[in-house]
Amino acid sequence: xxxxxxxxxxxxxxxxxxxxxxxxxxxxxxxxxxxxxxxxxxxxxxxxxxxxxxxxxxxxxxxxxxxxxxxxxxxxxxxxxxxxxxxxxxxxxxxxxxxxxxxxxxxxxxxxxxxxxxxxxxxxxxxxxxxxxxxxxxxxxxxxxxxxxxxxxxxxxxxxx
Amino acid sequence: xxxxxxxxxxxxxxxxxxxxxxxxxxxxxxxxxxxxxxxxxxxxxxxxxxxxxxxxxxxxxxxxxxxxxxxxxxxxxxxxxxxxxxxxxxxxxxxxxxxxxxxxxxxxxxxxxxxxxxxxxxxxxxxxxxxxxxxxxxxxxxxxxxxxxxxxxxxxxxxxxxxxxxxxxxxxxxxxxxxxxxxx
Numbered sequence: 001x002x003x004x005x006x007x008x009x010x011x012x013x014x015x016x017x018x019x020x021x022x023x024x025x026x027x028x029x030x031x032x033x034x035x036x037x038x039x040x041x042x043x044x045x046x047x048x049x050x051x052x053x054x055x056x057x058x059x060x061x062x063x064x065x066x067x068x069x070x071x072x073x074x075x076x077x078x079x080x081x082x083x084x085x086x087x088x089x090x091x092x093x094x095x096x097x098x099x100x101x102x103x104x105x106x107x108x109x110x111x112x113x114x115x116x117x118x119x120x121x122x123x124x125x126x127x128x129x130x131x132x133x134x135x136x137x138x139x140x141x142x143x144x145x146x147x148x149x150x151x152x153x154x155x156x157x158x159x160x161x
Numbered sequence: 162x163x164x165x166x167x168x169x170x171x172x173x174x175x176x177x178x179x180x181x182x183x184x185x186x187x188x189x190x191x192x193x194x195x196x197x198x199x200x201x202x203x204x205x206x207x208x209x210x211x212x213x214x215x216x217x218x219x220x221x222x223x224x225x226x227x228x229x230x231x232x233x234x235x236x237x238x239x240x241x242x243x244x245x246x247x248x249x250x251x252x253x254x255x256x257x258x259x260x261x262x263x264x265x266x267x268x269x270x271x272x273x274x275x276x277x278x279x280x281x282x283x284x285x286x287x288x289x290x291x292x293x294x295x296x297x298x299x300x301x302x303x304x305x306x307x308x309x310x311x312x313x314x315x316x317x318x319x320x321x322x323x324x325x326x327x328x329x330x331x332x333x334x335x336x337x338x339x340x341x342x343x344x345x
Binding site: 036037038042043049052056057059061089090 | 239279284288301303
């Protein structure tokens with residue numbers, strides 16, 4: 001399944017733990033069924049492993065774990081959303097990804113103040129789609145924030161002897 | 162790929178292969194329930210893991226092998242992929258003449274040619290893994306970085322020796338139960 005939509009206002013809607021998130025179509029390379037992942041030893045806890053997507057080996061991140069939700073079993077609706085930023089491709093595992101939506105930029109409100117630092121950075125804004133509140137993710141910021149793992153694993157590896 | 166045609170003479174097709182696509186002979190092995198690969202070129206020898214030939218001292222396990230002392234790294238402990246009980250284990254002897262190391266693994270599945278994919282993303286660039294490949298069953302298998310694992314044992318030994326000199330640590334942890342040590 002390949003996503004070919006583009007344009008600034010075009011978003012893919014994913015669900016995660018009952019909340020709808022929107023990812024900009026331009027940041028997305030493709031959507032895949034969730035297959036088997038090969039665990040990577042000593043990688044950050046939210047990295048479920050690596051998988052091969054069209055001949056490339058990329059990390060698969062459990063977005064549930066990344067956002068502090070409980071992990072869920074993968075099922076037929078689970079999707080691997082392959083996103084790209086800074087020349088990296090990373091797979092995000094979401095509960096499902098079934099909808100496209102066009103969200104004009106003037107419909108997006110900035111995230112409310114008082115959200116914790118971490119959420120604030122990769123949450124680009126919020127929008128209402130009918131009755132639903134949709135959280136719009138900033139993929140580059142998400143990947144940047146996810147970059148720390150090396151620092152994290154270095155920490156893990158240099159525990160005092 | 163480039164196509165260069167001269168009318169009435171012929172056409173030259175030039176195909177440039179990316180350098181990152183490398184094919185290597187590798188040994189496929191299992192650690193716990195994970196299949197992994199190690200480049201054959203890194204291997205010196207494979208011997209059955211014989212508990213009785215292993216000596217423990219301080220935080221280390223060493224194998225007496227052909228008159229030499231070879232520090233061991235149990236990859237199932239280091240990678241936290243628990244071995245299946247009762248599985249026949251093997252020691253891969255790797256390293257240089259100056260510094261050998263033994264990697265303790267589970268089953269040996271066989272030799273095959275693998276396509277080496279680089280693992281560059283910071284999320285998955287972990288010590289001891291140099292790349293990845295696709296295994297026949299479609300899964301991704303990680304490729305062991307023998308040189309890094311050997312370096313790990315060497316550094317650990319020199320530091321352990323240094324630590325030992327002034328005062329031996331009071332609470333010694335059993336050998337190889339703390340993977341952090343290998344690269345700490």
